[in-house]
Amino acid sequence: MLQRESGVYKTSYAADMALFPLPIARWTMAAIVLLFAVVLPLSLHEYYLSIINLALIAVVGALGLNMLVGYTGQISVGHAAFMSVGAYTAANLAVKFDLPFWITLPAGGLMAALIGAIVGIPSLRIKGLYLAIATLAAQLIIEWVINHTPAISGGAQASIQVPRPTLWGHELKTQGQLYFFLLFFAALAILAALNLARSRIGRAFVAIRDQDIAAEIIGIDIYRYKLLSFAISSFYAGVCGVLYTYYLGIANYEQFQIGVSIDYLAMIIIGGLGSVLGSVLGAAFVTMLPIVIRLVMEPLAGLFFSAGELSSVVASTRLVVFGALIISFLVVEPEGLNRLWRNIRNYFRVWPFSY
Template sequence: MFHRECGYYKTSYQGDQAILPFPIAKQAIFGLLLLFLIVIPFFANEYYLSQLSLVAIAVVGALGLNILLGYTGQISIGHAAFMSVGAYTAANLVTRIEIGGEQLPFFLALPAGGIMAALIGLVVGIPSLRVKGLYLAIATLAAQFIIEWIINHTPAISGGAAAAIEVDRPALFGWVMNEQWELYLFVMFFAILAIMAATNLVRSRVGRALVAIRDQDIAAEIIGINVFKYKLYAFAISSFFAGVTGVLYMYYFSIATYEQFQIVVSIDFLAMCIIGGLGSIVGTIFGAFFIIMLPVVIRIVMESFGPYFMDPSYLPQVIGQLRLIFFGGLIMVFLIVEPEGLNRLWQNIRNYFRVWPFSY
């Protein structure tokens, strides 16, 4: 069963270019879909369902950042700011526009938030033709602060002093998603959509152009790639994903507040991309899972063993500090030891079992 390639010969170009070239891949994907869409919502408890929902939302945002960082090689430390643009756009639309006594449905608010974020992303991306590397990192850092400040200090956007807008649960033709499993399926749907979109994007002409820019931008320009255009594409696409992530966060928490989108969140998403694997879709999913689940694991471990060697009243504080230490430390360790991240480990495992048990 592990002999994946045995006996399958590609007889058509379609077969050669398929995303899932072997039956085992199709079966595996089918199995995973069955697991995540049917088995888990029925059997997992509320808490783990909510954590998995957060993973699903994070996957969307991390994919967007990885398109920019891993595929185009343009660093962005302002990813969370684009999420806040999406979230506040959607929140304002949803609360101000009413259709038949109902708030604006999510299938309009979601793309609207994404498009608004993409436009702001274009504005931030315009300088990317002139600046790169370090300067781009600093420019996006500035974008993070500037966008945060503008949202905070414009009551028309932020909805008053607390800078928070509450929204209703998403509803589809009268079906209001109140339960945890409904929300889980809601965000999971968009995560799967994002994974499919990103997978297809990086196989396309645009994706290849982005990779060429990452590897050597001047050389890419010489072979006829319009670097300016594709860098802007990358920023717009990445920001679109970020905006959608912001809207999903807004629906998931029923509130849009700038506190969800501070610079720490940008760093979390950077960590997802680096730990998961730069320039890899599967890796991004691993990374999002890893980064969301790590605090859960730290908390469980500390709560069960912590009281033996410290005052329990310190625990919450220590857990927060440990979280920072692990995030920062893991970013460094992965960059130094395994720059290709979890994706590389997964590839190694797969390659080992590819010919197992016969190593020839």
């Protein structure tokens, strides 16, 4: 990520495929792990940890959606519904059967993967906008089914209170404790996505995205890999929904409506399609930037407006600034934050001798 190599000296495939090709990459990774696992939780106030927590959950969902949209080139506007499938599966297992999170979490993911694969079946015949409408239908159908099936939704309120996750008898409930819980799964999700993208499966996804007929001709089973892509992507979404459930202590389908699907699409488009780092940056950007803008604007606007007017001014201006920033980032670099980061890196690679 940060390395400045002086040439290519690789002599084996293993070296070429390594996740960390240079010692400096390993050191950078160690520094990042140290930062997130030790420095941040010890130095930040709970409030700032809570913001990072929200971003960590979003990272898992964005990675999943990017696997489908960015790598495989299929579109889904129903990802929020897959999240609710995961959330309700885990909530029901946790409440009715008293199961711990290390069972409910993969179970929620698997159930979402199953439903996702079924929803993905139309992708075998249709593409693009048509597929978008098919997945939109899935979003609405899943919402309706949850809303009208008390056995799933737990009653008229369609919300199920879930106990906090416990680890060796300790309840994880403060933002600091939940931070480590979420960090672990977000890190796992990133690692899995990085490796998946470099594997046979990931390569097949990219081949389908670039030209599905060509992919079929070189021997890729398109049906299998398209459905696999939907399943993997929905698995991530389901896990994201389970994490939300444990983080909030409640599963509620109103938290996973169509607007959330659009938010996640925005994350991966801003971050960069078909890139793991882009998903992470996009999720962090969309989750944190509105908050940062507000923290900047509050003291500034406080100079001009009274306390009562302040909140109205900040609330509306914040949206304008947020929208303007998204547009300008995309104008500067249509391929997203990931590409922007690569440009910056390439610029500094030969700095200060830039020619």
